[in-house]
Amino acid sequence: MREDQNKTPENKQQQLHITSYKEHFSTLAALLLLTVITVAISVFGADLRSLSVFTALLIATVKVIVVAYYFMHLKYDTKIYTWLVLIVVVLFVSFTVLTSIEYLNR
Amino acid sequence: MEHTAGFSLPNSGHNRDAEASKMGMWLFLFTELLLFGGLFIVYMVYRSLNPEAFLLASFELDVTLGTFNTVVLLVSSMTIAMSITAIQKGNSKLSIQLLVVTLVAATVFLIVKYFEWSSKIHHGLFPGQELYASLPPGESLFFFLYFFMTGLHALHIIIGGIIIGVVVYRTRKGLISSEKYTLTENAGLYWHLVDLIWIYLFPLFYLIH
Amino acid sequence: MTNTALSLNYLQAKKGIFSWIFSVDHKRIALLYLYSIGTFFLVGVTLGVLMRLELLNPGKDIMEAQTYNQVFTMHGVIMIFLFIIPSIPAVFGNFFLPIMLGTDDVSFPRLNLLSWWIYIIGAIMALSTLLFGDGPADTGWTFYAPYSVKTGTNVTMSVLAAFVLGFSSILTGLNFIVTIHRLRTPGMSFMKMPLFAWALYATSWIQLLATPIIGITLLMIVAERVFGVGLFDPSIGGDPILYQHLFWIYSHPAVYIMALPAFGIISELLPTFANRTIFGYKAIAFSSLAIAFVGYFVWGHHMFTSGMSGPARIIFSIMTFLVAIPTAIKVFNWVATLYKGSIDVQPPLLYALGFIFQFMIGGLSGLVLGALAADIHLHDTYFVVGHFHYVMFGGTGFAFFGAIHYWYPKIWGRMYNKLVANIAFFILFIGFNTLYFPMMIVGLMGMPRRYYDYLPEFHLPNMISTYGSWILATGLLLMLGNLIAGSRRKREHIDRNYWKTGITLEWQTLSPPPVSNFDRMPVLPKDGPYDYDHKPEIKEKED
Numbered sequence: 001m002r003e004d005q006n007k008t009p010e011n012k013q014q015q016l017h018i019t020s021y022k023e024h025f026s027t028l029a030a031l032l033l034l035t036v037i038t039v040a041i042s043v044f045g046a047d048l049r050s051l052s053v054f055t056a057l058l059i060a061t062v063k064v065i066v067v068a069y070y071f072m073h074l075k076y077d078t079k080i081y082t083w084l085v086l087i088v089v090v091l092f093v094s095f096t097v098l099t100s101i102e103y104l105n106r
Numbered sequence: 107m108e109h110t111a112g113f114s115l116p117n118s119g120h121n122r123d124a125e126a127s128k129m130g131m132w133l134f135l136f137t138e139l140l141l142f143g144g145l146f147i148v149y150m151v152y153r154s155l156n157p158e159a160f161l162l163a164s165f166e167l168d169v170t171l172g173t174f175n176t177v178v179l180l181v182s183s184m185t186i187a188m189s190i191t192a193i194q195k196g197n198s199k200l201s202i203q204l205l206v207v208t209l210v211a212a213t214v215f216l217i218v219k220y221f222e223w224s225s226k227i228h229h230g231l232f233p234g235q236e237l238y239a240s241l242p243p244g245e246s247l248f249f250f251l252y253f254f255m256t257g258l259h260a261l262h263i264i265i266g267g268i269i270i271g272v273v274v275y276r277t278r279k280g281l282i283s284s285e286k287y288t289l290t291e292n293a294g295l296y297w298h299l300v301d302l303i304w305i306y307l308f309p310l311f312y313l314i315h
Numbered sequence: 316m317t318n319t320a321l322s323l324n325y326l327q328a329k330k331g332i333f334s335w336i337f338s339v340d341h342k343r344i345a346l347l348y349l350y351s352i353g354t355f356f357l358v359g360v361t362l363g364v365l366m367r368l369e370l371l372n373p374g375k376d377i378m379e380a381q382t383y384n385q386v387f388t389m390h391g392v393i394m395i396f397l398f399i400i401p402s403i404p405a406v407f408g409n410f411f412l413p414i415m416l417g418t419d420d421v422s423f424p425r426l427n428l429l430s431w432w433i434y435i436i437g438a439i440m441a442l443s444t445l446l447f448g449d450g451p452a453d454t455g456w457t458f459y460a461p462y463s464v465k466t467g468t469n470v471t472m473s474v475l476a477a478f479v480l481g482f483s484s485i486l487t488g489l490n491f492i493v494t495i496h497r498l499r500t501p502g503m504s505f506m507k508m509p510l511f512a513w514a515l516y517a518t519s520w521i522q523l524l525a526t527p528i529i530g531i532t533l534l535m536i537v538a539e540r541v542f543g544v545g546l547f548d549p550s551i552g553g554d555p556i557l558y559q560h561l562f563w564i565y566s567h568p569a570v571y572i573m574a575l576p577a578f579g580i581i582s583e584l585l586p587t588f589a590n591r592t593i594f595g596y597k598a599i600a601f602s603s604l605a606i607a608f609v610g611y612f613v614w615g616h617h618m619f620t621s622g623m624s625g626p627a628r629i630i631f632s633i634m635t636f637l638v639a640i641p642t643a644i645k646v647f648n649w650v651a652t653l654y655k656g657s658i659d660v661q662p663p664l665l666y667a668l669g670f671i672f673q674f675m676i677g678g679l680s681g682l683v684l685g686a687l688a689a690d691i692h693l694h695d696t697y698f699v700v701g702h703f704h705y706v707m708f709g710g711t712g713f714a715f716f717g718a719i720h721y722w723y724p725k726i727w728g729r730m731y732n733k734l735v736a737n738i739a740f741f742i743l744f745i746g747f748n749t750l751y752f753p754m755m756i757v758g759l760m761g762m763p764r765r766y767y768d769y770l771p772e773f774h775l776p777n778m779i780s781t782y783g784s785w786i787l788a789t790g791l792l793l794m795l796g797n798l799i800a801g802s803r804r805k806r807e808h809i810d811r812n813y814w815k816t817g818i819t820l821e822w823q824t825l826s827p828p829p830v831s832n833f834d835r836m837p838v839l840p841k842d843g844p845y846d847y848d849h850k851p852e853i854k855e856k857e858d
Binding site: 052070084103 | 129132133136140143150151154155169173176177180181184187191194291294295298302305306308309310314315
Binding site for chain 2: 341413417418419420421422423424426485489490492493494496497498499500501523524525526527528530531532535538542543544545546550551552553554557560561564831832833834835836
């Protein structure tokens with residue numbers, strides 16, 4: 001097996017980035033904080049309950065972005081991964097929007 | 107290969123290409139996301155058609171256990187991310203330790219899940235059981251989706267655990283090092299996906315109020 | 316370097332069945348796919364001919380109504396999941412994508428082998444319903460709930476087979492995307508990639524992002540059958556139309572999995588036989604992506620009469636018209652490529668022209684169905700059957716045959732009889748149109764599809780159609796016989812660039828290619844893949 005790398009522009013070996021332990025720990029702290037918030041709103045936030053689905057999904061989405069951006073290394077990877085993820089998200093959201101249009105107008 | 111002794115292409119599919127492996131893993135994660143995506147669409151439609159029933163049924167679930175499991179998964183996500191940092195810095199021993207912590211977290215998650223499931227099954231809420239059949243419209247759908255989605259998620263936890271086990275084994279054998287740690291990275295990506303899905307499952311099933 | 320060292324091509328390199336079924340060489344895997352897909356195609360054709368035979372006269376001819384239901388379901392499942400979805404990507408994509416990119420294999424060769432094995436397992440599962448359980452499914456290939464949940468036939472196994480086959484499709488798509496991103500030869504940017512590679516790129520994304528949805532939907536059908544959940548049962552709050560949504564979220568994009576690679580084939584055939592550059596390279600390349608993208612949002616046009624809400628129907632109808640635009644762009648560019656080309660009429664070109672003619676009829680009849688008002692009348696009539704076969708068989712099927720005839724000398728290093736190939740084409744062409752055009756007419760007259768019987772006034776078109784099926788079958792047998800006879804001929808020397816005017820990289824290597832595809836570094840044309848003004852000179856032998 002040869003170890004040589006491709007030399008076409010897109011295939012340039014990107015710089016290696018090592019995420020520090022500290023950054024990982026801060027990420028976890030942020031995620032735990034968001035978890036506490038979402039549970040608190042759901043259990044104690046009587047006034048906010050009408051917003052419950054919306055806020056719960058919003059907080060979940062923020063958490064997902066944090067996981068993808070830091071833990072899954074999107075922050076340091078080539079931008080193509082971020083674009084691909086965005087395309088997939090747009091696609092899935094479009095599915096749900098089109099389906100919602102159908103059901104909300106029944 | 108021996109037949110083309112004189113000439114070889116610079117860009118061979120048989121070369122080791124860490125970037126290709128990572129891209130393959132991401133593409134695979136997309137398919138996983140859409141697999142669950144189909145279920146989330148089903149959930150969305152049925153919840154909007156039966157809002158009251160979903161609310162009532164969700165009271166059967168234990169928020170405390172759900173929150174505990176969420177924390178467990180988030181911590182395990184951090185430990186596996188850290189184990190990649192460790193292997194990048196050449197510290198295989200720490201990397202293995204962090205992976206083992208991740209495995210322990212996975213086990214704890216599954217044990218808690220087991221108790222949650224068995225209490226529901228004990229009540230007869232599993233599809234096909236007696237109480238399930240007598241549930242009012244909508245509630246049975248909630249429990250079907252609960253079992254189907256968390257079950258599929260648990261299956262992914264088990265698969266993820268096996269992959270992490272392989273990583274531990276290969277790291278111990280010295281096959282994974284600071285030079286060559288694609289497998290650790292890909293196991294990490296997969297494990298984070300399991301986490302991502304749970305992040306949505308948790309509020310959608312446990313936190314309906 | 317000596318030529319004797321290279322004289323062992325991929326076909327001769329190793330011997331024995333195991334060197335084939337466990338080969339990780341993309342060329343051998345492609346041939347494995349070709350032989351297995353070809354076999355299933357013949358099974359599907361047989362079932363189709365039997366169906367036509369049953370419909371020769373009103374009333375019962377050769378089979379019971381229930382058998383007929385199972386036969387058309389098997390025909391659909393085999394043709395769609397076993398033949399047309401894998402056909403071009405798995406056979407010609409596997410064989411020629413790496414060669415066209417100037418590399419020696421796909422990015423994950425072992426995964427490639429695995430997808431063939433998964434395909435075979437899925438195929439065995441699908442065919443096992445013929446022998447085991449309570450007979451093959453009788454639901455139609457769409458497995459619509461709630462009937463698919465209630466019928467006593469072996470739906471579970473058919474559905475699981477489709478699930479497994481989906482896996483194979485996903486892995487192939489994943490492999491191709493990574494290959495295209497990582498293994499292009501130095502100097503080949505995305506905009507210098509052959510159009511077949513572009514088409515496969517778009518196709519692979521659909522395979523990757525649409526197939527999981529059907530996977531999970533089919534699992535829900537299984538869960539419903541096993542546990543009796545009642546998931547799509549209105550009496551417990553479920554909704555049978557949701558099944559249709561989920562099914563078509565995959566299955567409409569799947570239509571483009573079937574069609575896009577065929578577009579890629581045509582974009583390769585035309586420059587070669589017109590001996591000039593393709594007209595509108597970028598337009599063709601990007602229209603593939605546009606079709607793939609817009610194609611995700613048109614699934615509702617299969618459900619216009621299912622009871623969807625009004626606004627949704629209007630949106631889906633508009634989106635359906637939108638997706639016709641990039642498709643039309645392709646057709647115009649193909650015709651413009653032929654204009655003022657120095658055209659060399661060879662069997663592959665005939666298939667390409669047949670494709671354009673039939674695909675246009677299929678595509679335009681698709682617009683009739685996409686129009687909301689017309690569809691209310693035509694939904695679930697034979698017009699839909701005619702439309703679908705014009706697009707899929709007249710389109711993709713003919714492109715597949717064209718591709719075999721085009722790359723035949725490259726794959727096997729032998730040649731078929733061109734005269735017989737031409738005759739076979741004309742028989743096929745006549746048979747095809749005799750078979751399917753009357754379906755459109757009888758559909759407009761109001762004959763519903765999937766019925767085993769029909770009213771006497773539909774007799775004549777049905778009779779013509781059945782006669783057409785015999786002509787078509789004759790043409791197929793002649794074509795197949797000619798191809799097989801060609802492969803049994805004595806091996807002669809086949810030039811690297813057999814058609815003289817081929818310009819993509821596969822024509823720079825030996826016929827058949829060596830195990831690692833190239834015996835010397837492939838040279839790219841100066842300005843893009845179809846730059847006939849700066850065509851690299853291809854020497855047969857090293858100096």
